[in-house]
Amino acid sequence: MTEATSRTYAESLDGSDPLAGFRLRFEIPDPAVVYLDGNSLGRLPAATADRISTVVHGEWGDRLIRSWSEGWMDRPFEVGDRLGAALLGAGPGETVVCDNTTVNLYKVLGAAMSMRPDRSTVVAHRGEFPTDRYVAAEVARSRSGSVKWLGPLDPSVPFPVSPVTANDVAAALHDDVAVVLLSVVDYRSAALADIGAITRAVHDEGALVVWDCSHAGGSVPLDLPGSGADFAVGCSYKFINGGPGAPAWIWAAPRHHGSMTNPIPGWMGHEDVFAMTGDYAPAPGIRRFMTGTPSAIALAAVDAGVALLEEAGMDAVRAKSTALTSYCIDLADSWLAPFGVEVATPRDPSQRGAHVTLRHPDALALTQALTDRGVIPDFRHPDGVRVGLAPLTTRFTDVHDGIASLRALLEALG
Ligand SMILES: Cc1ncc(COP(=O)(O)O)c(C=O)c1O
Structure with missing residues (x-):
């Protein structure tokens, strides 16, 4: 099996995602942007205009x-x-x-x-x-x-x-x-x-x-x-x-x-x-x-x-949501915990919604630096980087790339 933190593994999760097609029903003019804030302002559906x-x-x-x-x-x-x-x-x-x-x-x-x-x-x-x-x-x-x-x-x-x-x-x-x-x-x-x-x-x-x-x-x-x-x-x-x-x-x-x-x-x-x-x-x-x-x-x-x-149906939305948040928590444990990042979201999927908050003393600066790199989560007072995982528009590769960017920033901080 492919290593769980590899990008290939994230791609395989996207490949078997039954809701993957819904992302195409939204306007995504800049595919390079990793949008992790759909829990604050959801993306624009293509039909809306x-x-x-x-x-x-x-x-x-x-x-x-x-x-x-x-x-x-x-x-x-x-x-x-x-x-x-x-x-x-x-x-x-x-x-x-x-x-x-x-x-x-x-x-x-x-x-x-x-x-x-x-x-x-x-x-x-x-x-x-x-x-x-x-x-x-x-x-x-x-x-x-x-x-x-x-x-x-x-x-x-x-x-x-x-x-x-x-x-x-x-x-x-x-x-x-x-x-x-x-x-x-x-x-x-x-x-x-x-x-x-x-x-x-x-x-x-x-x-x-x-x-x-x-x-x-x-x-x-x-x-x-x-x-x-x-x-x-x-x-x-x-x-x-x-x-x-x-x-x-x-x-x-x-x-x-x-x-x-x-x-x-x-x-x-x-x-x-x-x-x-x-x-x-x-x-x-x-x-x-x-x-x-x-x-x-x-x-x-x-x-x-x-x-x-x-x-899409809310049961399918929920199934993808728990898969996304679990994947995000797994990556945070593997990559971010060594830099002092704490998962401030329940680990039991039945006890959490569709975002993951990552606590770090430099959360505000990290959120700004991520946004400058085209990875958009949001900051929540006092020390949370909030990673929103809207199931209709977020890919597993977005989670992978977003958390990898956060790891790179933490590495640079030393
Ligand atoms: C939990 C919660 N309640 C209320 C609000 C406020 O909503 P509104 O700006 O529509 O009044 C928000 C806004 O983000 C919220 O997250």
Whole structure:
């Protein structure tokens, strides 16, 4: 057998990759670039420009304002249904594509808080993505409550590598906790939470749970209804390849559709959008999470990205993802560990998402030097080189070449 660190071995893995053909469905103008950041901004699907052109020239340019009644009004829900079915295990009418993740978090956290009016505490993790922490703090403050933080107090403690467990969460719960907010896949370590077990622990204490699926949507198959989750949000510009600033999504369990209230009650979430009289009356179902006017152009790009994942199938995406991350960890162990690089991602494939974070004191300088050489990962504070392995577009040879470049830089450092 060929040596596991050889390029020939990486080529053989690409040769037997059932998803290899999907890379050809993306625009890759510079094949020399080793792109390891598809978990931050996914690549451009080849179909996207035409899809956008149809909306711009055919719908906006030709049909003008008539396009709102000829399809645009329903598009956030049509794209939501498609995304929900392909990625979230959701049924029709459970998902909407709108706004950005931050705004959507504010909406669903506020809705969940209002469903527990006699409670005022939010549980969230200190290591959570900044926007989640800020929104959790603001929503709790606006209800005269507070956030009970999980995780270490000391900011100098390295971020945890293992997933938050149901026991960790249960230990923080008490009878004033209204909502727990957690990420499915941690943005730094890629640690993958057990949605079902944590959701059960939260429900046992009478609270609700909001899942941020930004790093899980399009990389890990989800079954939000089956896991018992209450609400979920996620972005569309990472593994979903919806483009920079692509609208995000919201999923809400059907059992909450009658009782949830949007704290940003906009006209597009009104039961009769064009009535324009009287007070706000929420639309039925997921539609009430709409705020203002959606972007028909941006929705076309999200739809093009979802279509590729739908075609590939999330089980195949996940199988390639775990193979890519395992291969990356093996190379890091062989080549980078001697230079003091630590793998800050769970080693058990069932406990991680689709990126690998490599910890080194010079992570920032290394990331910049890699980028200068055409190898593009990203840096995550305080000491992580984050290697994103988007399964539809990343080859095993990309992993090989990227980690080899990192080794060369470390060798040069001495
Ligand atoms: C885990 C997580 N949550 C939220 C966000 C913020 O998303 P947005 O910029 O769409 O508000 C990000 C952005 O990368 C993220 O990684």
